[in-house]
Amino acid sequence: MRSIRVKLIAVVLLIAFSGLAAVVLSSLTIVRDSQHSIVENANIQVSDLVSKSILAQISEYRRKIEFVFNSWKANPSVKIEQGLFPDYLWVGFYDAKGKSVFEWSADDKLKEQGLSRELLIGYKNRDELFQEIKRQVLGLKVKKNTWMIFNSSIKTLFPTFLLATALFQPAAAEGEDEILYVGFAEIQAERLYASIQARRGQELTLIDSHQNVLLSTREKWDPSEIVFNDDEVMKAVGDLKLGKPSFVTLDYPKEESKFTSLYKFEEGGGLTLVLQEPFSGLRSGEKQIQTRSMMIALIVLIFTVNLLIFFGNSITAPLLQLMKMMEKAGKGEFTGRIKVASKDEIGRLATMFNKMLNDLREREDEIENAKSRLIQSEKMSAFGQMSAGIAHEVKNPLAGILGYAQMSKKKLDASSEVLPYVEIIEKEALRCKEIVENLMRFARQEKANLTRIDINKAVKDSVRLVEHQMSISGIKLVQMFALEGAPIWIKGNSNQVQQVMMNLMLNAQQAMENKGSLTVSTHYDQENQKVLIMVSDTGMGMSDEVKARIFEPFYTTKGVGKGTGLGLSVSIGIIKDHGGNIEVESSPGKGTTFTITLPCDTQEAEAPPTENVA
Numbered sequence: 104m105r106s107i108r109v110k111l112i113a114v115v116l117l118i119a120f121s122g123l124a125a126v127v128l129s130s131l132t133i134v135r136d137s138q139h140s141i142v143e144n145a146n147i148q149v150s151d152l153v154s155k156s157i158l159a160q161i162s163e164y165r166r167k168i169e170f171v172f173n174s175w176k177a178n179p180s181v182k183i184e185q186g187l188f189p190d191y192l193w194v195g196f197y198d199a200k201g202k203s204v205f206e207w208s209a210d211d212k213l214k215e216q217g218l219s220r221e222l223l224i225g226y227k228n229r230d231e232l233f234q235e236i237k238r239q240v241l242g243l244k245v246k247k248n249t250w251m252i253f254n255s256s257i258k259t260l261f262p263t264f265l266l267a268t269a270l271f272q273p274a275a276a277e278g279e280d281e282i283l284y285v286g287f288a289e290i291q292a293e294r295l296y297a298s299i300q301a302r303r304g305q306e307l308t309l310i311d312s313h314q315n316v317l318l319s320t321r322e323k324w325d326p327s328e329i330v331f332n333d334d335e336v337m338k339a340v341g342d343l344k345l346g347k348p349s350f351v352t353l354d355y356p357k358e359e360s361k362f363t364s365l366y367k368f369e370e371g372g373g374l375t376l377v378l379q380e381p382f383s384g385l386r387s388g389e390k391q392i393q394t395r396s397m398m399i400a401l402i403v404l405i406f407t408v409n410l411l412i413f414f415g416n417s418i419t420a421p422l423l424q425l426m427k428m429m430e431k432a433g434k435g436e437f438t439g440r441i442k443v444a445s446k447d448e449i450g451r452l453a454t455m456f457n458k459m460l461n462d463l464r465e466r467e468d469e470i471e472n473a474k475s476r477l478i479q480s481e482k483m484s485a486f487g488q489m490s491a492g493i494a495h496e497v498k499n500p501l502a503g504i505l506g507y508a509q510m511s512k513k514k515l516d517a518s519s520e521v522l523p524y525v526e527i528i529e530k531e532a533l534r535c536k537e538i539v540e541n542l543m544r545f546a547r548q549e550k551a552n553l554t555r556i557d558i559n560k561a562v563k564d565s566v567r568l569v570e571h572q573m574s575i576s577g578i579k580l581v582q583m584f585a586l587e588g589a590p591i592w593i594k595g596n597s598n599q600v601q602q603v604m605m606n607l608m609l610n611a612q613q614a615m616e617n618k619g620s621l622t623v624s625t626h627y628d629q630e631n632q633k634v635l636i637m638v639s640d641t642g643m644g645m646s647d648e649v650k651a652r653i654f655e656p657f658y659t660t661k662g663v664g665k666g667t668g669l670g671l672s673v674s675i676g677i678i679k680d681h682g683g684n685i686e687v688e689s690s691p692g693k694g695t696t697f698t699i700t701l702p703c704d705t706q707e708a709e710a711p712p713t714e715n716v717a
Contacts, residue, residue, distance in 0.1 A: 143350045146305075146364035150348055150378050153307065154366050156298050157376070164190075165250060165268050168286045172196060172270045175205050183207045192263060193223055193289040196270065199282065201233045216261050224255035225265040225289045236267045236285050251312045252371055254329050255289060262292040262326035264317060292318065292326065301378065308377040310340065317374075336363065340375050343367040359383060425449075425456060438464075474676070505532035553681070555704055557590040558634050559625055561597045565604035566623055569612075576617045583624035591627055591634050592704045595681045603674040607638040607697050610671075614642030614695065627703075636699040645689040653687065 171194055174181045183194065192213060196205040208220040220226050232253075239249050250268040257263070265287065272282040301307035301320045311317040314337065315329040331337070335353045343349055346369040354360045364378040424442070431438075440457050508529040515522045566582055573580045585591060604623075611621050619641035626635040645653070654675045675685050683701035 143362070143364075146362065146378050146380065147348050147350060149301070149305070150364045150366045150376055153299055153301075153378070154368065154376050157295070157309070158368070158370070160295050160298050161250065161252065161266070161371075164266055164288065164290060167191070168194065168266070168268060168288050169270065171207075172284065172286055176272060179205075185209055185211070190291045190294055191288055192291065193220055193226060193287070195226070195229065195287045197229070197233050197285045197287075199237075199284070201230060203229075204284070216258060218257065218261075222257060223263075223289045224253075224257065225267075225287050229287060232265070232267055232287065233285050236269060237283070239269075250370055252317065252374060253311045253313060254315050254317045254326065256292070256326040256329070259325050262296065262318075263289055264292050264295065264311075265289055304380055306379045308336075308379070310375040310377060312371060312373045314340075314373070336365075336377055336379075339363065339365055340367065340377075343375065345369045353379075425453060428456065428460075501532060501535055504528065508532055553594045553596055555592055556595050556597045556600070558593050558595070558600070558636070558701065559584050559586075559588050559591050561595075561600045562604060562623065562625055562636060563588075564597075565601045565608070568601070568605065569608050573608075573612065573621060576612060578612060578615055578617065579620035581620060581622040581624075583622070585625045585627040585634070591625065593634060593681070593701050594704045595701065599677045600681075603677050603699065604636070604638070606671065606674050611638060611640035611642060611695070614644075615640050616642070619694075632703045632705060634701050634703055636701070637696060638699075639694065639696040641694045644691045644693050644695055645687075646691055650687060650689055654685075 167188060171181075171183060171188075175196065183191075188194075188209075191209060193208040194206070195203060198204050206220075208223075210220070213219055213223075225232065232251075236249065236251055239251065250266065252267075253265045255263050255265040268286050270284040270286045272284065274281050296318055299307065299309070299318065299320075306319070306321050308319040308321070308331070309317040310331055314331060316324075316331045318326070335355060339349065339351050339353065343365055345367055347367070349365040351363050351365070352360055353363050359381050361379045361381050366376045368374040368376070438460075440460070442453075508525055511525045512522065512529060515525060563582075563584070566580070570580050608621065608623070615621070621641075622637070622639040624637045624639075626637065628635065654671050671685075678685050678699055678701070681701055683699060686698045686700070687695065688698070689695040
């Protein structure tokens with residue numbers, strides 16, 4: 104006898120060979136760590152070169168601004184030659200109080216672009232920018248190199264940036280302070296952009312003093328898209344110190360992780376360079392080792408697959424048969440048996456499974472029998488509640504009332520004035536007799552044969568059984584029937600439908616605690632050929648938690664001795680056997696409405712006239 108443990112040894116061998124894959128992966132990890140260090144050093148170097156290029160370009164622009172400033176100090180009526188400043192669109196100087204002392208603009212170039220000096224962002228916001236650059240100057244010990252730069256693009260194809268810088272006029276006499284001025288220049292950005300390049304696969308972003316994008320090498324970046332919305336980068340920028348580079352790995356929820364090099368300029372009031380490279384761009388150096396690893400792994404895989412097939416067949420064949428039998432059992436089919444071909448653990452499992460199928464089949468038969476008993480038990484429970492109220496009122500006086508009424512009717516002349524009243528007594532006594540007969544018929548056990556019945560009549564008969572009890576309990580009973588009470592035919596069992604109605608109406612009575620109103624109504628939906636029965640009360644209602652469990656067997660919110668918890672579970676079973684469903688709407692303190700939906704029977708008779716569902 105071969106034990107399954109022997110077969111598991113083969114699986115263990117497979118796991119051992121998987122260790123080779125772990126070795127390969129570890130070697131790849133070592134290579135990646137090495138590459139990580141190389142990439143970190145390379146990116147920091149690239150960031151350093153790009154930052155120096157940016158500073159050189161900004162220094163050139165500042166020298167030209169200082170040149171114009173010095174020329175203006177020497178000659179307040181100085182004019183700027185556009186040819187000497189081809190990138191400049193607007194230049195303005197302001198004194199320490201924010202008053203404009205000099206302005207110039209390249210009106211011809213602005214006109215070509217459909218712009219004017221008033222549309223330029225620097226010109227429109229010069230007062231706020233003046234205060235900002237002034238705060239920067241007063242907050243620094245070294246005032247000479249204070250400058251800030253912002254993205255000021257208005258048109259996508261005409262990118263510009265604004266350069267703001269502090270300018271100083273030497274003191275007129277020894278001991279006096281230098282005079283502060285603030286210079287602004289709106290400059291075309293092509294030359295600055297052209298001087299900044301990133302290698303393939305890298306994304307370079309320059310964030311200005313307001314943490315907006317000044318320039319980016321990302322694909323399809325639009326210079327007019329100023330807002331920088333990378334929260335991960337901004338968190339890292341917030342931790343940076345001026346003049347210090349940083350290299351971090353940033354993880355993104357919907358994108359791959361990126362190596363990120365950061366550098367915040369000492370000048371520029373917070374100007375920051377961000378250089379990013381996705382992980383996928385660093386995998387090229389791993390291809391050679393991956394190829395060799397894949398070859399080794401392929402050889403091991405072929406060997407282990409053959410080993411797995413050889414040993415796996417002896418395990419999977421009986422398990423596959425067991426799985427098919429379990430699938431059938433899950434659908435309620437307890438027929439068939441598993442052929443036991445071995446005496447190992449799987450063979451013993453198959454034997455136990457066959458025994459389980461036998462037990463399940465026997466229990467299914469017991470459940471069906473128990474279900475029938477439960478239905479009858481709940482029916483008799485409802486009958487017991489009704490008979491307690493009816494017996495005292497009807498049983499003893501009914502025979503005497505009916506007998507004396509009939510005797511009096513025989514002795515009275517046809518012209519007697521009393522005769523109509525005696526006939527009413529006889530009629531009402533007969534009505535009581537009919538109620539008792541319906542009650543006894545309801546309590547009688549019978550097979551649930553579905554026949555063609557009038558649902559309006561079945562509901563009326565059910566209401567007739569409880570209307571007296573509702574009346575003496577102080578509950579107002581309201582009845583409304585579709586098609587003015589005309590027959591609406593369904594395939595069903597009148598006795599069982601009445602049982603469901605009794606359960607719902609008695610539950611409603613207990614929920615209202617002898618006050619309120621109970622509404623029983625039927626509605627005909629011709630379009631879908633369905634009939635709806637609604638039982639609504641004005642009781643305490645139910646919470647969502649209670650509402651979710653009311654159809655569970657033995658679940659009840661009633662006190663001890665007041666309910667079995669089977670009424671609603673039996674009711675929904677009956678309605679589903681009739682091809683329908685029960686739905687409930689309820690809220691605490693707002694009452695409860697049960698809606699029974701049943702399909703109409705239109706095969707043997709014409710459908711009733713049209714009526715909209717209420």
